[in-house]
Amino acid sequence: MTYQSISKPKHRQFGKDEQLVDIYRIQSQALLAAHEFLDKEKIVQMMPIMLSPITDPLNHEVYEASIEYLGQRLQLTKSMILHKQIAIAKLDVRGIYIISPNVRLEKGIKTDRHLLEFSQLDIEVRDITGDTFRELMESLMIHIFSCVKRHCSRECEKIGVEIHTPDRPFNVYSSKKLRKQYGRDFEAIISRKESNLFWITDFDREFYDREDPNNRGSYKNYDLYYPEGYGEALSGGERDFEYPVLLRKILERGQDPNDFAPYLELAKAEQLRPSAGGGMGIERLVRFLTKRNHIRETTLFPRVPEEPISL
Amino acid sequence: MTYQSISKPKHRQFGKDEQLVDIYRIQSQALLAAHEFLDKEKIVQMMPIMLSPITDPLNHEVYEASIEYLGQRLQLTKSMILHKQIAIAKLDVRGIYIISPNVRLEKGIKTDRHLLEFSQLDIEVRDITGDTFRELMESLMIHIFSCVKRHCSRECEKIGVEIHTPDRPFNVYSSKKLRKQYGRDFEAIISRKESNLFWITDFDREFYDREDPNNRGSYKNYDLYYPEGYGEALSGGERDFEYPVLLRKILERGQDPNDFAPYLELAKAEQLRPSAGGGMGIERLVRFLTKRNHIRETTLFPRVPEEPISL
Numbered sequence: 248m249t250y251q252s253i254s255k256p257k258h259r260q261f262g263k264d265e266q267l268v269d270i271y272r273i274q275s276q277a278l279l280a281a282h283e284f285l286d287k288e289k290i291v292q293m294m295p296i297m298l299s300p301i302t303d304p305l306n307h308e309v310y311e312a313s314i315e316y317l318g319q320r321l322q323l324t325k326s327m328i329l330h331k332q333i334a335i336a337k338l339d340v341r342g343i344y345i346i347s348p349n350v351r352l353e354k355g356i357k358t359d360r361h362l363l364e365f366s367q368l369d370i371e372v373r374d375i376t377g378d379t380f381r382e383l384m385e386s387l388m389i390h391i392f393s394c395v396k397r398h399c400s401r402e403c404e405k406i407g408v409e410i411h412t413p414d415r416p417f418n419v420y421s422s423k424k425l426r427k428q429y430g431r432d433f434e435a436i437i438s439r440k441e442s443n444l445f446w447i448t449d450f451d452r453e454f455y456d457r458e459d460p461n462n463r464g465s466y467k468n469y470d471l472y473y474p475e476g477y478g479e480a481l482s483g484g485e486r487d488f489e490y491p492v493l494l495r496k497i498l499e500r501g502q503d504p505n506d507f508a509p510y511l512e513l514a515k516a517e518q519l520r521p522s523a524g525g526g527m528g529i530e531r532l533v534r535f536l537t538k539r540n541h542i543r544e545t546t547l548f549p550r551v552p553e554e555p556i557s558l
Numbered sequence: 559m560t561y562q563s564i565s566k567p568k569h570r571q572f573g574k575d576e577q578l579v580d581i582y583r584i585q586s587q588a589l590l591a592a593h594e595f596l597d598k599e600k601i602v603q604m605m606p607i608m609l610s611p612i613t614d615p616l617n618h619e620v621y622e623a624s625i626e627y628l629g630q631r632l633q634l635t636k637s638m639i640l641h642k643q644i645a646i647a648k649l650d651v652r653g654i655y656i657i658s659p660n661v662r663l664e665k666g667i668k669t670d671r672h673l674l675e676f677s678q679l680d681i682e683v684r685d686i687t688g689d690t691f692r693e694l695m696e697s698l699m700i701h702i703f704s705c706v707k708r709h710c711s712r713e714c715e716k717i718g719v720e721i722h723t724p725d726r727p728f729n730v731y732s733s734k735k736l737r738k739q740y741g742r743d744f745e746a747i748i749s750r751k752e753s754n755l756f757w758i759t760d761f762d763r764e765f766y767d768r769e770d771p772n773n774r775g776s777y778k779n780y781d782l783y784y785p786e787g788y789g790e791a792l793s794g795g796e797r798d799f800e801y802p803v804l805l806r807k808i809l810e811r812g813q814d815p816n817d818f819a820p821y822l823e824l825a826k827a828e829q830l831r832p833s834a835g836g837g838m839g840i841e842r843l844v845r846f847l848t849k850r851n852h853i854r855e856t857t858l859f860p861r862v863p864e865e866p867i868s869l
Contacts, residue, residue, distance in 0.1 A: 268602070268651050275603040279593050291579070292586040294677040294840055296859050297608060297634070297659045300867060314623050314634070316663055316674070319866055323608070323625070323634075333869065334858055338579050348608045348659065352627055363627070366605040509869050529605055547645055548607050555630055556611060558644065558820050 269402035270545055273395055274533045278346075280394035281368060284387050285344050290370065293334060295327060295347030301510050303328045304502055306452040310352035323350040326526055328455060329510050331371040332486055336513070336520040342372035346529070353552040359541045360478050360531055363550035370483075371524030377457075377467045377485045380523040381446060384471060384481060385417055388444060395536055408538045417471075418445040434470075434478065441474040454496035456484035471525070473535045480532065483525020490514040580713035581856055584706055585844045589657075591705035592679060595698050596655050601681065604645060606638060606658030612821050614639045615813055617763040621663035634661040637837055639766060640821050642682040643797055647824070647831040653683035657840070664863040670852045671789050671842055674861035681794075682835030688768075688778045688796045691834040692757060695782060695792060696728055699755060706847055719849045728782075729756040745781075745789065752785040765807035767795035782836070784846045791843065794836020801825040 285292070298314065298321040305325055312323040327345045334343050350364045372380055389412055396403075396410040403410055418441065425433040425447060434447065448469045450456070456468040468484025487493055493514050497504050504511055513519055533545045543549035550556055596603070611630065614637040623634040638656045645654050661675045683691055700723055707714075707721040714721055729752065736744035736758060745758065759780045761767070767779040779795025798804055804825050808815050815822055824830055844856045854860035861867055 264648050265650060268649050271602040271604060271649070271651070271654070274605075275597060278603055279597055282590050282593055286586060286590050291582040292589055293582060294585075294857065295659050296861065297661055297675055298861065298867065299859070299869065301869070310627065312625050312627075314625065316621065316623075317864065317866070321867060330859060330869070337575050337858060338582070339576060340579050340582070343582070346657070348606055350608055364608055546605065547648060548610070548641060550607065550609065553628065555628070556609065556632060558610065558612070558641070 264547075266406050266544075267547060269399075269406045270533060270537050270539075272402045273399050273536055274529070274545070276395050276398045277391050277532060277536060278529070280391045281387065283394075284390045285370070288342070288383070289340075290342035290344050290372065291338075291340055293331075293343050293345045295324065295345050296330065297324050297348065297350075298322070299324065299330070301329050301507055302326070304453060304500075304506070305351065307356070308354055310354055312350050312352050325349055325351055326367060327369045328453075328526070329507070331369055331524060332455065332488070332519060332522060333510065333513060335371045335373050335522045335524075336488075336518055340373070342370065342524075344368060344370040357552045360534065361552055362530060362542055362546075363552055365531075365542075366529040367526045368529060369524070369526040371486075371522050373520060373522045375523050377448075377469055377483075377523045380483065380485075380525065381417075381469060381471075384483075384525060384527075385413070385415060385444075388471070388480075389413055389415070391532070392536070406537055408536070410536060413444045417443065420445065420447050421449050422447050423449060434472070435476065438472050438474060438478050439476040441472070443474055444480065445472055445474070446470070447472060454493060454500055454502070455486050457487045458492070458496065460492075467523075469525070471527075473531075477531070477535045479528075480535070481525045481527040483523065485523040486519075486521070488514060488519035488521055490517075575858075577717050577855075578858060580710075580717045581844060581848050581850075583713045584710050584847055585840070585856070587706050587709045588702050588843060588847060589840070591702045592698065594705075595701045596681070599653070599694070600651075601653035601655050601683065602649075602651055604642075604654050604656045606635065606656050607641065608635050608659065608661075609633070610635065610641070612640050612818055613637070615764060615811075615817070616662065618667070619665055621665055623661050623663050636660055636662055637678060638680045639764075639837070640818070642680055642835060643766065643799070643830060643833060644821065644824060646682045646684050646833045646835075647799075647829055651684070653681065653835075655679060655681040668863045671845065672863055673841060673853055673857075674863055676842075676853075677840040678837045679840060680835070680837040682797075682833050684831060684833045686834050688759075688780055688794075688834045691794065691796075691836065692728075692780055692782075695794075695836060695838075696724070696726060696755075699782075699791075700724055700726070702843070703847075717848055719847070721847060724755045728754065731756065731758050732760050733758050734760060745783070746787065749783050749785060749789050750787040752783070754785055755791065756783055756785070757781070758783060765804060765811055765813070766797050768798045769803070769807065771803075778834075780836070782838075784842075788842070788846045790839075791846070792836045792838040794834065796834040797830075797832070799825060799830035799832055801828075 782792040
């Protein structure tokens with residue numbers, strides 16, 4: 248069964264801002280659906296924080312974004328990963344989620360799906376495997392797509408797109424096999440080939456994603472992808488939480504443990520816990536739902552790498 | 559009828575983080591209720607932006623919080639006021655809302671209701687009066703309180719609070735009369751006296767709040783307050799939108815028009831429109847619902863003025 252065929256816009260008379268209203272309506276419905284789904288799943292919402300001595304190191308280099316407050320250097324949030332891992336350990340709750348701006352001042356990355364700042368729906372659930380988390384995310388995506396299809400038929404018609412709810416099961420591929428088959432551009436190639444949402448597992452990347460303790464060099468993480476070339480939807484994994492493992496992996500990646508001091512102190516005191524989670528880019532979700540060529544078309548205030556910011 | 563009496567916590571055996579779970583559950587319900595209400599009102603959600611050449615000047619001084627990106631100076635968002643006024647003018651929509659982190663590096667303000675960063679629910683509706691916006695906000699508050707009361711009875715019992723839905727009509731006071739009656743601390747004094755949510759109108763403050771063109775020195779703005787000394791809940795107003803008026807008011811306040819250049823250009827091109835709106839602090843809402851002494855008790859990651867940030 249095909250997942251979704253790209254429909255050509257039917258109403259070319261609409262100006263950019265006129266289409267944006269429909270895009271924002273679709274975004275509103277998608278977010279409302281996500282809130283309702285997570286509430287039913289007893290996953291509670293936390294507010295984002297934007298300034299902290301620690302943040303996601305990412306697995307690629309970006310320009311520094313930090314400020315000083317009363318002699319303390321504070322990083323702008325690149326993602327809420329470390330804070331959600333801490334929260335999930337401190338709170339007696341099944342899971343938490345946060346919708347937060349992520350600031351990533353990209354260096355030399357200029358694609359149709361990158362913004363310097365974007366909003367991420369970050370979810371973390373305690374004491375579950377990555378497989379279980381992936382099932383939860385499949386249900387979430389199906390719920391979001393169904394709600395948008397049901398409540399936004401007029402908006403979809405106006406901007407000329409048709410929503411198809413994803414089919415289960417989602418295909419699952421290993422990054423290592425795909426790399427052998429397609430080379431280093433495997434993500435883009437397979438995203439263009441597929442017609443339904445699909446997973447790629449087992450990436451060697453940030454220190455916090457769990458390495459299989461019985462099979463070093465193998466990772467219990469995953470990315471969810473959109474088909475038709477739209478690329479990454481969600482990135483996540485089970486988490487490492489034991490101090491010696493985290494310290495070793497930070498050093499292996501050439502990073503400075505001091506950059507994560509308060510987080511590592513909690514790990515050392517055995518106050519972190521097993522969890523799995525992931526983060527989904529809101530603008531990328533909206534871009535896929537509304538079939539925009541460039542992610543800048545999903546917002547009135549796009550921050551595009553290497554372009555001046557006008558407003 | 560009394561609005562709400564402060565109930566003493568019944569379960570002193572709960573530790574801080576144990577109570578936080580219930581506080582976060584109440585926060586989740588309050589936010590879900592807000593999303594549902596605004597969706598029914600056809601007010602659409604936009605994502606926040608954290609970096610821009612322009613931001614809210616505020617009506618008090620804070621430490622500078624900005625970064626440089628490719629030679630451009632970008633302010634961290636103090637509020638989304640200017641962007642929501644621009645959005646409401648560009649989009650053919652009844653209204654918009656944004657939940658955004660606001661960064662305000664306070665200088666010398668250290669109370670039980672200030673954080674250096676907090677989340678604000680910012681709403682702006684086109685072509686309506688402040689009176690109509692205030693009615694809408696009363697309905698929103700009643701909906702939020704009712705939903706929390708209905709869905710969080712167990713959490714409220716555990717932390718020892720009882721939710722009472724506000725009574726309509728909310729009292730309305732003029733800031734000028736209150737100041738005559740109570741002196742400069744009139745806000746704190748009347749917030750302690752009242753037992754229901756109430757409004758204070760007519761403040762001389764930021765340039766964007768509308769000055770009555772027929773009665774200069776009188777302002778079509780308003781703040782919503784919690785009773786029992788909990789202070790400000792929401793701050794808003796009708797907006798000025800005409801270039802000569804905005805320019806005059808910026809200069810009267812000793813501010814630099816260059817700091818608002820792209821916004822003023824839109825005003826000069828007559829691309830801004832009449833609107834009214836307001837911003838509600840999420841942590842202050844949660845503090846009132848859960849009757850915490852200090853706003854820091856509403857979050858795992860409090861950023862308290864003049865305190866180092868540990869996580």
